[in-house]
Amino acid sequence: MPDVIEDLVDREYAFGFHSDLDTDLAPKGLNDDVVRLISAKKHEPDWLLAWRLEALRHFVTLEEPTWPNVHHPPIDYQDMHYWAAPKPKGPAPKSLDDIDPEIRATFDKLGISLAEQQRLSGVAVDAILDSVSVATTFKAQLAEAGVLFCSFSEAVREHPELVRRYLGSVVGIRDNFFATLNSAVFSDGSFCFIPAGVRCPMELSTYFRMNAAQTGQFERTLIVAEEGASVSYLEGCTAPMRDENQLHAAVVELVALDDASIKYSTVQNWYPGDANGNGGIYNFVTKRGRAGARARISWTQVETGSAITWKYPSVILQGDDSVGEFYSVAVTTNHQQADTGTKMIHVGRNTSSTIVSKGISAGQAQNTYRGLVKVLRSASGARNHTRCDSLLIGSRCGAHTFPYIEVKNDTAQVEHEASTSKVSDDQLFYCRQRGLTQEDATSMIINGFCREVFDELPMEYAVEAQALMRLTLEGAVG
Amino acid sequence: MLHIDHLRIGVVGKTILDGLDLDVAAGEVHVIMGPNGAGKTTLANVLAGRDGYDVSGRVLFDGVDLLALTPEERAAAGLFLAFQHPIEIPGVGNMYFLRTAVNAVRAARGFEEISARDFLTLAKEHMARLGMDPAFLSRSVNDGFSGGEKKRNEILQMSLLEPRLAILDETDSGLDIDALRAVADGIQRLRTPDRSFLIITHHRRLLDDIRPDQVHVLSRGRVVRSGDQRLASELEAHGYGPTLAGTSA
Numbered sequence: 001m002p003d004v005i006e007d008l009v010d011r012e013y014a015f016g017f018h019s020d021l022d023t024d025l026a027p028k029g030l031n032d033d034v035v036r037l038i039s040a041k042k043h044e045p046d047w048l049l050a051w052r053l054e055a056l057r058h059f060v061t062l063e064e065p066t067w068p069n070v071h072h073p074p075i076d077y078q079d080m081h082y083w084a085a086p087k088p089k090g091p092a093p094k095s096l097d098d099i100d101p102e103i104r105a106t107f108d109k110l111g112i113s114l115a116e117q118q119r120l121s122g123v124a125v126d127a128i129l130d131s132v133s134v135a136t137t138f139k140a141q142l143a144e145a146g147v148l149f150c151s152f153s154e155a156v157r158e159h160p161e162l163v164r165r166y167l168g169s170v171v172g173i174r175d176n177f178f179a180t181l182n183s184a185v186f187s188d189g190s191f192c193f194i195p196a197g198v199r200c201p202m203e204l205s206t207y208f209r210m211n212a213a214q215t216g217q218f219e220r221t222l223i224v225a226e227e228g229a230s231v232s233y234l235e236g237c238t239a240p241m242r243d244e245n246q247l248h249a250a251v252v253e254l255v256a257l258d259d260a261s262i263k264y265s266t267v268q269n270w271y272p273g274d275a276n277g278n279g280g281i282y283n284f285v286t287k288r289g290r291a292g293a294r295a296r297i298s299w300t301q302v303e304t305g306s307a308i309t310w311k312y313p314s315v316i317l318q319g320d321d322s323v324g325e326f327y328s329v330a331v332t333t334n335h336q337q338a339d340t341g342t343k344m345i346h347v348g349r350n351t352s353s354t355i356v357s358k359g360i361s362a363g364q365a366q367n368t369y370r371g372l373v374k375v376l377r378s379a380s381g382a383r384n385h386t387r388c389d390s391l392l393i394g395s396r397c398g399a400h401t402f403p404y405i406e407v408k409n410d411t412a413q414v415e416h417e418a419s420t421s422k423v424s425d426d427q428l429f430y431c432r433q434r435g436l437t438q439e440d441a442t443s444m445i446i447n448g449f450c451r452e453v454f455d456e457l458p459m460e461y462a463v464e465a466q467a468l469m470r471l472t473l474e475g476a477v478g
Numbered sequence: 479m480l481h482i483d484h485l486r487i488g489v490v491g492k493t494i495l496d497g498l499d500l501d502v503a504a505g506e507v508h509v510i511m512g513p514n515g516a517g518k519t520t521l522a523n524v525l526a527g528r529d530g531y532d533v534s535g536r537v538l539f540d541g542v543d544l545l546a547l548t549p550e551e552r553a554a555a556g557l558f559l560a561f562q563h564p565i566e567i568p569g570v571g572n573m574y575f576l577r578t579a580v581n582a583v584r585a586a587r588g589f590e591e592i593s594a595r596d597f598l599t600l601a602k603e604h605m606a607r608l609g610m611d612p613a614f615l616s617r618s619v620n621d622g623f624s625g626g627e628k629k630r631n632e633i634l635q636m637s638l639l640e641p642r643l644a645i646l647d648e649t650d651s652g653l654d655i656d657a658l659r660a661v662a663d664g665i666q667r668l669r670t671p672d673r674s675f676l677i678i679t680h681h682r683r684l685l686d687d688i689r690p691d692q693v694h695v696l697s698r699g700r701v702v703r704s705g706d707q708r709l710a711s712e713l714e715a716h717g718y719g720p721t722l723a724g725t726s727a
Contacts, residue, residue, distance in 0.1 A: 425530075430565035432549035433526050433558075434579035434635065435586065444578065448569030448618065 026083035032056065035184055038083050042153050042187075045160060055173040055183035062177045068339040069368040069400055070308050072282065075247065082185040082218070145201050147231075148193040152220050155191035162193055166224050170253040170290045170316070178249040178310075179286040182218045186251065189219035194229035194260075203458055205234045221252040225260035227292075232263040234461060245273075245307060247282045254289030254297055258319060261296040262289060265457055266313075267465055270305035275363075277335030280307025287311060293319030293348065300456045302465045303330040303338060312370065314343035317351035317379070324353040327453040329465070332365030332397070333473060341371035341402075346379035346412070355386040358450050361397035362473060368400040375412040382412040390420040391449050393442075393473070443470045479504045479674050480643055485535035486699075487517065487524055494520045496699030497535070502643070505671040507688060510678045511710065512696035513718050518678045519562055521696070522647045525676075526559040527552050539643065553579075554586030556642030560632040560649045562678075566620040572631070573615035576601060580638050604637050607667065609660050626657035633664035644668070645676045650684040662687040682714045697722050 026037055035056050039049040064075070142149050148159060155163050173183040190206040206221065225231055248270060256262045264287075273280025283306035289297035299313035315324030326342035344353035359367040367390065375382045390399035403416055423445050431441030447454070447466050454462045480502040487495040494517040502508050510518055524531055527549035537544040539555060547555065567575065577597045584591060592600070602612050608630050620628050629649050636644050649661055662684055665675065677690065685693070685707055693709040694701045695718070703709065703721055713721060 424565075426565045427567055429526075429528050429549060430561065430567070431575075431579075433553055433561075434575075434639070435550050435553035435582035436578060437550055437582075440578070440582070444570055444575070445567060448567055451569035 024084070025081050028081055029078045030056075030059075030080070030082060030181075030185065034082050038185060038187060041083065042156070044156055047164065048156060051168070051173065052184050055180050056185075058174055059177075059180045059184055062180060064177055068310050069366065069370070069402075070310060070337040070339050072245070072308055072337075075245075075282070077181070080247065083187060141201070146195045146198055147200050148191065149204055150191055152186075152189040152191050152222065155222075159191070159193070162224065163191065163222070166222055166253070166255055167220075168253075170255060170288050171251050171286050176286060178284040179251050182220060182249050182251045182286070186218045186220040189221045189250070190223075190235075191221070192223045192231065192233065194225045194231045196226040196257075197228045198226075199229070200231040203232050203234060205236070217246070217248045217250070219250045221250070222255075223253070223262055223264070224255045225257065225262050225295075227257045228259040229257075230261040230263075232265070232458060234265045234267070234458065236267045236269070245280055245282055246271075248284070248306075250285045250287075252285070252287040252313075254287075256289060256291045256295035256297050256322075258292040259294045260292065261298075263298045263300070264289070264313070265461060266299075266301040266303070267461060267468065268301065268303045268305050268309070269468060271307075272305050272334065272336050273307040275334045277307070280336075281305065282307060283309045283311065285309075285311040287313035288316065288343075289314070289324075290316045290318055291322035291324060294321045295319055296323040296325070298323075298325040298327070298456070299342065300325075300327040300453065301329070301340075302453070302457070302468065303328070303340060304468055306338075307336060309336075309338040309340050311340050312343055312372075314345065314372075315353065316345045316347060317353065317382075318347045319351075320348040321350045322348055323351070325456075326353075326355045326357070326371075327456040328357045329360070329450045329453045329469075330358070330367055330369075331360045331362075331469060331473065332367045333362040334365060335363070336365045337368075338366070339368040339370055341369045343372040343374070344384060346373075346375040346382040346384070348379060350381040350383075351379055352383040353385075355384070355388070356452050357386075357388045358453055359388075359390045359399055360393070360446060360449070360473070361390070361399050362393035364396045366398045366400070368402065370402040370404075372404040372406070373414055373416075374404075375407040375409050375414065377408045379409050380411045382409065382414075384412075384414045386414075386416045388416070388418040389449065390418075391446065392420065392422045439470075442473065446473060479540055480676070481536075481538040483536040483538075485521075485524075485537060486533070487520055488532040489520070489530065493699060494531075495524075498696075498700055500694065500701060502674050502676060504674055505669075506692070507669070507675040507677065507690040509685060509690045509693045509710065510676065510696050511680065511693060511713060513722075516696045517699060518696055519647055522559055522562075522645045522676075522678060525552075525645060526557060550582070551586075553639075554583050556640075558636050558639055558641035558644045560629075560636055560644065560646040562647040562649075562651070564620045564623075564628040564632055566618070566623075568618050568621050570619050571615070572617055572619050573598070573601065575619045576615075576635060576638060579635065583639055601634075601638065604634055608634055608637075608664055609656070610634060625652045626654060629653060630657060630660055630664075633661055637664060637668055640668075641673070643674045643676065645678070647678045648680065649677075650679055650681055658684065659687075682710045685710050695721055 026034055035052050039052055171179050173180055192204055194200050223233060254262050270281035270283055291297045297315045303309050313326060317324050324344050330338045330340050332338045342355055355371055357369045359369055361367040369388050373384045388401050392399055399420055401418055405414055407414055423442060427445050428441050446469060454465055457465055482498060482500040485495055485498040512518055524533055533545060581591045601615060605612055610630055620631060632649060650658055665688055690707060693705055695703040
């Protein structure tokens with residue numbers, strides 16, 4: 001039988017352009033001086049510098065973890081820039097109109113026109129280029145509601161007491177290799193604070209863009225929803241096409257106090273490398289939330305980019321009756337590798353968690369689900385439902401599932417379902433007999449497979465996610 | 479309309495059809511019967527463009543070389559296959575699937591797209607006639623449908639896609655009396671002077687309602703006997719044995 005799905009076609013990465021910006025770079029290497037330089041560039045208070053240095057001192061004692069199911073040449077952490085910023089042409093911008101036109105053009109190309117965003121859409125955007133937050137839209141309107149949404153650097157300057165109270169409270173500086181690295185050298189990121197009882201009046205969004213070469217991006221995001229507050233937050237990411245691998249080691253901390261709700265959605269489309277596996281982003285990210293009593297934290301991710309993805313957005317279900325959710329679509333094609341999943345740590349009573357993971361592999365890609373459901377002795381009446389589906393396209397890719405379940409309370413109910421399937425020739429033929437092209441049929445079948453997760457995304461991003469899936473898998477079948 | 483000339487089909491070295499000839503004129507209903515393994519489903523699949531077969535011979539569809547077209551081009555040209563085992567597509571809404579299919583075929587035929595609203599009205603009309611609950615539109619394609627529901631869904635697609643030639647592969651198998659009636663009525667409603675049918679079946683019952691123009695018996699890779707509806711009754715009464723014995727080469 002002629003195996004049409006064996007023929008993999010190179011896919012084009014639509015965001016692979018590089019902007020010609022003057023960049024302020026720190027010398028390569030990781031040491032006290034670089035950490036001090038970053039902190040000084042950002043005019044940080046002493047306590048934050050001390051925090052960074054403590055992380056660095058711990059980092060040098062650590063070994064890179066080898067347990068993920070991914071393979072890459074060793075990373076030389078000394079052969080990398082830890083700070084890159086577009087050089088300001090003149091004084092700092094006071095409003096969106098003052099932003100360097102090259103930077104604005106960069107975001108325009110990505111479909112994120114900052115000015116348009118401000119005028120037309122109801123989504124507030126914090127745009128981050130390399131290490132520096134370029135602009136935050138809608139700040140005034142958000143302030144009226146009492147919502148703080150700004151770059152992390154600005155938060156350190158303007159709201160140091162909040163940052164100090166919550167920074168590292170969910171992901172500590174000794175948490176893991178990459179989180180510790182991030183703690184030492186993080187450059188910028190987004191900060192968001194929703195005061196008690198406030199429902200954030202609009203979707204919040206951060207857009208990350210890596211531009212400079214041989215640069216790592218280490219952003220830090222901190223979202224705090226006080227008692228009874230709620231917010232929906234989305235991040236998107238792209239990077240230019242480069243031959244070398246670039247490191248992205250971010251940390252995201254979510255704090256949902258009692259009765260609060262945080263919905264965090266990610267559309268990750270970092271450059272995945274070319275069809276032969278050269279270049280691409282190493283995306284090693286730590287994301288975790290802590291939920292108070294009756295609080296809800298929901299992670300939704302659509303991961304289509306990066307050469308290697310290593311991330312486990314997690315929820316510590318600390319308060320009684322708190323809820324944690326993880327909805328994930330991870331797509332790998334060509335030589336991409338993904339080792340992703342979640343951790344649900346049940347501490348409080350009657351806590352519940354839901355995990356829905358959809359992994360799609362094509363080409364020679366390897367896609368791993370790794371998840372931990374941990375029910376502590378204290379978590380009476382805890383419930384978890386996990387559903388893990390893998391879809392294979394072609395015969396050279398792989399899907400792997402590593403579910404870890406640790407239950408220390410015998411009143412807990414934990415369910416795990418898993419399936420592995422292929423886009424079948426029968427399904428393709430059926431669709432084509434009804435008049436759909438092979439590409440349309442494939443896209444329809446795959447979107448059907450992902451539907452439970454896409455349904456969790458905010459409307460406009462669900463549409464974007466479907467388009468992205470189509471783009472990512474273009475040529476993977478047929 | 480359909481002209482099959484010395485069609486040979488093999489799969490992994492085994493010959494399934496060995497020089498089949500068949501002509502179906504516009505507006506005619508032809509029935510293909512034959513023992514299990516005679517190649518009836520293979521014929522239907524090859525006409526619809528399924529790959530994985532070694533095919534030689536010639537098939538003209540409205541004068542066009544059918545074998546040179548992709549499955550979707552054949553669908554656009556007006557060929558429809560009602561599957562013996564309709565395929566499930568989890569997560570894809572039936573309504574969305576049907577409308578996408580109708581619009582794909584409309585676009586290929588030079589018509590403009592039908593709007594979601596107009597389509598919904600149209601689909602509901604067709605479903606009412608087939609005795610289908612409109613709730614089927616919001617379910618995933620064939621996912622969790624019973625056997626009878628799947629077959630009705632095939633007839634629904636056929637009526638929405640308005641084919642020139644409909645091939646029905648054992649659409650009447652495994653149906654209860656009501657479902658069989660709905661399928662037969664569905665076919666009858668679609669009969670026009672320029673629409674043809676090729677119906678693969680094991681049962682005479684469906685033919686009582688449809689009154690086909692010709693009945694063919696397929697065996698050992700060829701049409702071994704053709705006749706009118708009385709041939710179907712004869713086969714039902716005596717089995718394939720006498721017919722095949724009388725024609726073996």
